Amino acid sequence: MSQMDLAAGNMAARASQGRGATVAVEAMQFLHPVKVGDEVTIYASLRNIGRTSIRVHVDVWSRSRFEKGSQKVTDADFVFVALDELGQPRELPEG
Numbered sequence: 001m002s003q004m005d006l007a008a009g010n011m012a013a014r015a016s017q018g019r020g021a022t023v024a025v026e027a028m029q030f031l032h033p034v035k036v037g038d039e040v041t042i043y044a045s046l047r048n049i050g051r052t053s054i055r056v057h058v059d060v061w062s063r064s065r066f067e068k069g070s071q072k073v074t075d076a077d078f079v080f081v082a083l084d085e086l087g088q089p090r091e092l093p094e095g
Helices: 002-016
Strands: 020-026 039-049 053-063 071-082
Touching: 002 020, 002 039, 002 053, 002 071
Parallel strands: none
Antiparallel strands: 020 071, 039 053, 053 071
16 A cells, blocks of 8 residues: 555655655555565556545556466555645645
C-alpha cells in the first residue's frame, strides 16, 4: 500500500506543481496475494482535479518470477490535498 501511495503521490505532485498530503484511500480490496520475490507493477492515472484536491486511481499487477502472465492484485483511488508552504490547503493551478 505504501508503494501505491508513492506512485499516486508522484502523479499528484506533478498535477499540483507542489506538495500535497494523502487524505483518503477509497475502495481498496486485495484480490490476490503478492509473495516475496514477485514482480510488482504499479500504474497511476489522474482521475479528477478539484479546487484543492486531486484524485488518482492506482492499479497494481504482480507476476511470479517463474511465470509469464501477470494478475491484477488490487486497485484504489487516492485523494490528495495540495498544500502551501505553511502546510495549509491551496488552490490548484488551472489547466
